[in-house]
Amino acid sequence: FANKDGGLLVRSVLDCLTSSGDTIVENSLTFVERLMENDEQALALIKKNSSQNAARGANGDAVADMEIVTSTTKKEKSIVATFLLRPHIHHLLTRFQARLATRGELLKDRKNKRVMFALDQRVLGILSQVSLHATRSLSSMTSDDSSGEDEDEDEDEDGERSRRRASPAGLTNETCSTLVSLLIPYLREAHRLRGDAKKDILDTIAALSPFLTDATSHLTMLFMLLLPGRRSLDGQVRISLIRLFQTLGKQKMTSWLARPASILKELNAWDPRKFEEFDYNRRLKACATFEKTFTEMQSYPHKQLHIVLFQLIHTLHEEDFALRKSALDTLMTVVHHVSEVAKSGGDSCLQPIGKSARHGSQSPSPTVVLGGNIQLLETVLMPAIKTGMRSTSVNVRKSFVLLLAEISSSFEWMEIDVRPLLHLDIRFLVNKHDQEADILHGLTHLQLHRRAKSLRRFRTHHSDETATKLLRPHTLAHLFLPLVTHVLYETEKSADYVIVDEAIATIASISTSLPWSRYYSVIRLLLVQLQRRPEKEKVLIKAVCASIESFHFDCSESIAASGEASGEAVVVEEEEENDEIAKEEEEALQEIMSKKKTEEEDDDEEEEAEKEEGEGEGEGEEGEKESSVSGGKEKSDQKKAAKKGNKKEEAAVVTADALVPRATVTALTATNKITRTLLDKLLPSLYQYLIKGRQTKDDGGRS
Numbered sequence: 001f002a003n004k005d006g007g008l009l010v011r012s013v014l015d016c017l018t019s020s021g022d023t024i025v026e027n028s029l030t031f032v033e034r035l036m037e038n039d040e041q042a043l044a045l046i047k048k049n050s051s052q053n054a055a056r057g058a059n060g061d062a063v064a065d066m067e068i069v070t071s072t073t074k075k076e077k078s079i080v081a082t083f084l085l086r087p088h089i090h091h092l093l094t095r096f097q098a099r100l101a102t103r104g105e106l107l108k109d110r111k112n113k114r115v116m117f118a119l120d121q122r123v124l125g126i127l128s129q130v131s132l133h134a135t136r137s138l139s140s141m142t143s144d145d146s147s148g149e150d151e152d153e154d155e156d157e158d159g160e161r162s163r164r165r166a167s168p169a170g171l172t173n174e175t176c177s178t179l180v181s182l183l184i185p186y187l188r189e190a191h192r193l194r195g196d197a198k199k200d201i202l203d204t205i206a207a208l209s210p211f212l213t214d215a216t217s218h219l220t221m222l223f224m225l226l227l228p229g230r231r232s233l234d235g236q237v238r239i240s241l242i243r244l245f246q247t248l249g250k251q252k253m254t255s256w257l258a259r260p261a262s263i264l265k266e267l268n269a270w271d272p273r274k275f276e277e278f279d280y281n282r283r284l285k286a287c288a289t290f291e292k293t294f295t296e297m298q299s300y301p302h303k304q305l306h307i308v309l310f311q312l313i314h315t316l317h318e319e320d321f322a323l324r325k326s327a328l329d330t331l332m333t334v335v336h337h338v339s340e341v342a343k344s345g346g347d348s349c350l351q352p353i354g355k356s357a358r359h360g361s362q363s364p365s366p367t368v369v370l371g372g373n374i375q376l377l378e379t380v381l382m383p384a385i386k387t388g389m390r391s392t393s394v395n396v397r398k399s400f401v402l403l404l405a406e407i408s409s410s411f412e413w414m415e416i417d418v419r420p421l422l423h424l425d426i427r428f429l430v431n432k433h434d435q436e437a438d439i440l441h442g443l444t445h446l447q448l449h450r451r452a453k454s455l456r457r458f459r460t461h462h463s464d465e466t467a468t469k470l471l472r473p474h475t476l477a478h479l480f481l482p483l484v485t486h487v488l489y490e491t492e493k494s495a496d497y498v499i500v501d502e503a504i505a506t507i508a509s510i511s512t513s514l515p516w517s518r519y520y521s522v523i524r525l526l527l528v529q530l531q532r533r534p535e536k537e538k539v540l541i542k543a544v545c546a547s548i549e550s551f552h553f554d555c556s557e558s559i560a561a562s563g564e565a566s567g568e569a570v571v572v573e574e575e576e577e578n579d580e581i582a583k584e585e586e587e588a589l590q591e592i593m594s595k596k597k598t599e600e601e602d603d604d605e606e607e608e609a610e611k612e613e614g615e616g617e618g619e620g621e622e623g624e625k626e627s628s629v630s631g632g633k634e635k636s637d638q639k640k641a642a643k644k645g646n647k648k649e650e651a652a653v654v655t656a657d658a659l660v661p662r663a664t665v666t667a668l669t670a671t672n673k674i675t676r677t678l679l680d681k682l683l684p685s686l687y688q689y690l691i692k693g694r695q696t697k698d699d700g701g702r703s
Contacts, residue, residue, distance in 0.1 A: 010035070010088050017095040018102065022119055025099075029126050032092065035085035036133050042083055043136070089134045093175055096127050100182040121197045124186070128200035131207035134171055176208040177217075184221045187233075195237045202240040206247045214253040223303065226264075226310035227384070228317040235276075238268055245307075259297065260307040263290055267311050280322060287312075287326040291333050299376050300369035306380060309334070313384040316399050317391065328399050331381070332406045338372050339410035377407065378421040389482040394490075397483065398444040404479070405430055405440055420472070423479060428469040429458070443483050448491075452499040455484065455506045462509055476510050477518040484510070485525070488539050500539055508546035516553060523547055 016028040085092070103120070183201050186193060193201075209215060225233050225241055233241055242264045249258035266286035269279035290308055299305040315327035381403070388400030408427040416424045429439040436442075442454030458480075462470060471480060487503035511519055523544065530540045 007087065010084065011091055014088060014092050014095050017092075017123075018098045022116070025119060026122070029122055032085070032126055032130065036129060039083050039085050039133065085130075085133070089130065090171070090175065092130060093134075093171075093179060096123070096130075097175075097179055097182060099123065100179075120186075121194065124183075124193075124197050124200045124204075127183075128204040128207070131204045135207045135210065171208075171211045173211060173213040176211040177215075180205050180208060180212070180215075180218055184218060187221070187225055192231065195235065198233065199237045199240045202237070202244050206240070206244045209244070209247050209251065212251070215248055215251065216253060219248075219254070219257075219303075223307055223310060226307065226314060228314045228387075232314065239270075242268055256298070256302040256304060257307075260304045263308055264311055267308075267315070278320065278323065283323060284326050287330050291330045294334060295337065295371035298368055298370060299372045300367075302368075305334075305372050305376065309376075309380050313380075313388075316384075316388065316403075317393075317396050319393070319395070321395070324395070324399055328403060331403055334372055335377065335381070335403075335406055335410050338374060338377060341371065342374055342411075343413055374419060374422075378419070381407070382421055382423070386478050389479055392486075392489075394444065397486070401440060401444050401483075416472075420474070423472075423475045425470075425472050425475050426479065428471060429480075448496060448499050451487070452502045455487075455499070455502040459502075459506050459509045462513070470513070473514050473518055477514060477521070481507070481510055481522065485529075488536060488543060489529070489533065491539075504539070504543050504546050507543055508550045511547045511550035512552050519547075519551075519553075 013028055013031050016024050019025055019028075103116075183204060186201055187198055205218075222241070222244070242261065245257055245261040245264060248254045249256075249261045263286055266282050266289075269282035269286075271277040271279045294305060294308070297304040297308075309331070312327040312331055315323050316331075318324055385400045385404050388396060391397050391400075404423070404426060407422060408424060408430055409432070411419070411422060411424055412427065414424060416427075418424075426440065430441075431437040431439075437457070439454045439458050442450050442457075445451055445454070484503050484506050487499055491500050507522070511522055514522065526540055526544045526547065530537060530544070533540065
C-alpha cells in the first residue's frame, strides 16, 4: 500500500463510494475504517516516540541525544511510510461530496429507498470520523515540523517526501465549504435523521471549520436549527450545535459569534450531577445577564441578538414553568425596549461606526443596530408567535398569547395599519381595566366555561355590523383562528358540548369575514383534520358544514348586468388568478379555431375523394354522376354554412363569457373548487362510516 501501485488501489476502492450498490458501499466504508485504525496506531506511536525523545534529550548529553534522535527519526520514517489514508484524504472527501450530491438520483429507486436511508446514517458517521482524523493529522504534522531541521540533506529530502505523503493535502477552503454546504441540508426536518446522525454532521462541520476562510454563508441555516419544531435539536445534539458556534467564534471572520455562543452555552446547561436534569441556576442566571446586556449586542449587520432570541423562543416551548417564565420576561423586556426606542424618534438604534463618521466625512458610513428594532420583532418574534399559537400544549399557547398582548400594549401609541406585520389590531381583544372582559386572556383560561364566555363575547362583537374595532382578516386567520380550532381537538368529554358549540359558531362567524384564499384554507384545514382525527369526525363535520353555510361570495351572473348598467368598474382582488382565467379563455378560443380549421380540411379531403370515385364510374352513368355530384356539392355547401354559423355562435359565446366580470368567474371557480375538495375528502370517510361500519355490524351480528 505504501508504493505507487498501492496508492492506485486505495483510490480505486474509494471510488466505489459513489456506487449504487449498497453492498459495495458498505465494504468500501469498512475499508476506510480499517485504514483509519492503522493511521491512528501509527500516529500514536509517533507521538510516543517524540515524547520519549524529548524526555531523554533533556536529561542526557549531546552524543546520546544525537543517537536517540537519529534512531527515533529512522523509526519514525518507517512508521510514516505505513500511513495509508492520510495521503488520500482529499480524494476521499471528494468521493463523499459526489455521493452526497447524487443522493437524490440514488433514492429514485423506491425498492432500495429504505436501504439507502439506512446507508446514509453510516456514510455520515464515517465522514465525521474522517474529518476528525484529518484535523488530528494536520495538527500532529504541524507540531512535528521542527523535528527534522538538524538532519542531513539526504535525510531531509526523505523527510519532506514522507511528510508530503502523510499530510492531509486538499483540505482547502473550497473543498471544505462545498462539503459543508452539502451536509447542512441534512439537518432539516424533511430528512428525518436520527439524533446520532445529526450529531455526526455537526461534529464534521466543527472539524472542517478551521479550514474555512469565511463561514458566514452557512450561518443562516445553522441559526434556524435553534428554533423549535417537530424534530428540533435537543440534548447532546443541541450541545454539539453550540460547540460548533463556539468553534466558529474563534475564526477571524466570525469572531462576533463568541459572545452569543457563550450565552447559548449557559442557556443550554445541564446538571452534571444528575441524569438529564436542567441546571436551573446557570440557565436562569444567563437569562438575567442577557436581559441586562442585550442593548450592547448587535442585530445588524451581525445577528447576535437573533441567535439568543431563537434560543429563548425554544425555551418557551419547554414544559418547565420556571424556564418558560424566565424566557417570557426576557422577551417582554426586549419588546418594551424596542417600543421605547421607536417612540423616541427612530425605528432602530443606528450608530455610525468607522473612521469616516468620526472625522465628519460626507461619505456614507456603515451602521450598526444595537438592542434590536421593529424589523427584529416582525421577522423573529411574530413568526414564532404564529407557530406557538398552533402548539398542542395549552401552557405554551398561553405564553405566546401573553407575549402578543405585551407587543399590543407596548405599541399602543402606534396606529394599527402602520406596521401590519405586528398585528396591532389584537388590542381590541385586550381589556386592562377588567380582566373578566379581556377576550384574549379568557381564551387561555384554565376553566372551560370562561373560554366559552370569551368566545361568545367575541362572536357578539364581531357579528355587530355597526362595530368599527374589528380584527383584520390576516389576524383572524393567523392568530385567532388557531386558538379556536384547538377547542375542537382537545375536548374529550361529552359534557363539554357547550364550548364545542361556541367554537363551531365562532369559526362560522370568522369565515364570513375572510377573503377567498383564507376561507378555502379553513375548509382545507378542517378536512385534513377530519382524516387525521377520526375520533373527532362528528365535531369536525359540524364545523365544515358551518363554514360552508358561511359562504359569502356572490356567484350570480347578475353582477355583469348591474356592472354594465351602472357603468362602475368591477374591483378585482386577485389579479394573478384573473390573469390566469383570461389566458385560459384565450387558449380555449384558439383551440376552437384550430378545431374548425382541421374539420374544414377534412371536409375538403372528403370532397376530393368523392370526385375521384365519381370519375372512375362508367360513361353510361353520366347523368346519375352529375346529379350525385351536384347533390354532394349542395350538401357540402350546406355543411360549410352550418359549420360557419356554429363557429360564429361559439365565438360569440366565448366573447360573451369574456365580457362577464372576472370576479364572477372567480366565484364560480371557487364553488367548483370547494365541491371537488368536499367530494375528495368526505366521500372516503362516508364510505368508511356507512359501508365498512355496516359490514362490521353484520359480522358482529353473525358471530
